[in-house]
Amino acid sequence: MIEFGSASAVPVTILTGFLGAGKTTLLNRILTGNHGLRVAVLVNDFGSINVDADLVVGIEDDVMSLANGCVCCSIRDDLIETVETVLARPERPEYILLEASGVSDPSSIAMTFTDQRFRDKIRLDSIMCLVDAEQVFAAPEQMELKLRQIAFSDMVILNKVDLVEQESVQKVHDWLKSRFRRYRLVEAVNADVPLEILLSVGRFAAEQLNAEVPDRHEHGPGCGCDGHDHTHGHDHAAHFSTTMLRSDRPVPLAGLREAIKRLPGEVYRVKGFVLSEEDPDHRIVVQVVGKRIDIAREEPWGDRTPETRLVAIGAPGAVSEEMLEAVFLEPA
Numbered sequence: 001m002i003e004f005g006s007a008s009a010v011p012v013t014i015l016t017g018f019l020g021a022g023k024t025t026l027l028n029r030i031l032t033g034n035h036g037l038r039v040a041v042l043v044n045d046f047g048s049i050n051v052d053a054d055l056v057v058g059i060e061d062d063v064m065s066l067a068n069g070c071v072c073c074s075i076r077d078d079l080i081e082t083v084e085t086v087l088a089r090p091e092r093p094e095y096i097l098l099e100a101s102g103v104s105d106p107s108s109i110a111m112t113f114t115d116q117r118f119r120d121k122i123r124l125d126s127i128m129c130l131v132d133a134e135q136v137f138a139a140p141e142q143m144e145l146k147l148r149q150i151a152f153s154d155m156v157i158l159n160k161v162d163l164v165e166q167e168s169v170q171k172v173h174d175w176l177k178s179r180f181r182r183y184r185l186v187e188a189v190n191a192d193v194p195l196e197i198l199l200s201v202g203r204f205a206a207e208q209l210n211a212e213v214p215d216r217h218e219h220g221p222g223c224g225c226d227g228h229d230h231t232h233g234h235d236h237a238a239h240f241s242t243t244m245l246r247s248d249r250p251v252p253l254a255g256l257r258e259a260i261k262r263l264p265g266e267v268y269r270v271k272g273f274v275l276s277e278e279d280p281d282h283r284i285v286v287q288v289v290g291k292r293i294d295i296a297r298e299e300p301w302g303d304r305t306p307e308t309r310l311v312a313i314g315a316p317g318a319v320s321e322e323m324l325e326a327v328f329l330e331p332a
């Protein structure tokens with residue numbers, strides 16, 4: 001059981017980190033953990049369909065979905081409104097967890113939570129940043145955003161260490177050490193981190209919003225950067241595009257993995273569900289993070305509509321609807 005202060009302000013934890021780093025995995029861990037708290041969950045998907053809300057375990061009705069934009073900028077007002085709604089519930093939550101979209105800047109979200117309007121109502125407890133040990137140096141053109149996500153966080157969870165050799169883990173440590181004067185880090189597999197260091201830790205301090213973001217040009221080993229200006233300032237949404245695919249036509253799983261491999265490298269993330277010819281009663285979950293592809297049979301569709309429903313996020317223009325149709329509807 002986690003103890004938290006008696007003050008009436010509801011603690012908030014922000015889960016941040018680049019696309020596919022493991023935020024939903026961590027969220028699920030927290031929600032199934034033994035904390036005894038009534039938790040309100042806000043899930044922000046950059047795409048127009050909220051896949052993450054469907055991937056959150058067990059408590060679907062309590063997940064507030066914020067889709068089609070990023071809570072740090074384009075749908076900031078939706079975030080404010082949603083938090084107000086949650087706080088006005090007769091059964092007030094004892095904790096709020098926000099899974100930010102993988103393209104969001106946590107400093108802007110923190111500013112929303114520290115806004116006067118929420119004074120005495122909520123207390124930003126901490127910002128946790130998931131870093132993918134395998135993919136951290138991939139997509140070098142997004143390095144500034146990744147650095148911002150780390151710079152404004154209270155703790156880095158270096159996740160997916162099972163996918164890399166110890167030597168690569170050490171490289172990430174060295175890279176972080178050379179860029180940040182101070183940071184707190186814990187290594188994890190499947191975001192398995194003790195609840196005690198995640199919730200009610202009271203680490204957030206407003207001063208950290210003035211944190212310096214290291215030079216984005218000092219990229220990691222093997223990043224292959226050509227050195228030109230990748231700056232995207234705050235308008236990061238202009239540097240990502242999202243494409244959606246929805247279809248009720250069952251698709252063959254044979255050849256799907258090979259077809260996904262043909263997607264261009266600037267497609268950073270694909271996730272969602274497939275209605276398959278082979279097993280139409282079960283939803284097939286597809287997770288693509290960089291070059292890594294996971295296709296898994298999950299639970300039966302239950303009362304959900306059996307359909308293929310996927311979202312792809314990449315550099316602007318990296319993926320079209322036609323491309324997604326070709327890969328996911330006619331993979332063979």
Ligand SMILES: Nc1nc2c(ncn2[C@@H]2O[C@H](COP(=O)(O)OP(=O)(O)OP(=O)(O)O)[C@@H](O)[C@H]2O)c(=O)[nH]1
Nearest residue numbers: 019020021022023024025102159160189190191287
């Ligand atoms: N091997 C391995 N896979 C992991 C680990 N953590 C998460 N994954 C997988 O990585 C994929 C992406 O994880 P998510 O938790 O959905 O990542 P996310 O940060 O929520 O993704 P976005 O919301 O799209 O940004 C899923 O297939 C997870 O099962 C880990 O430590 N090891």
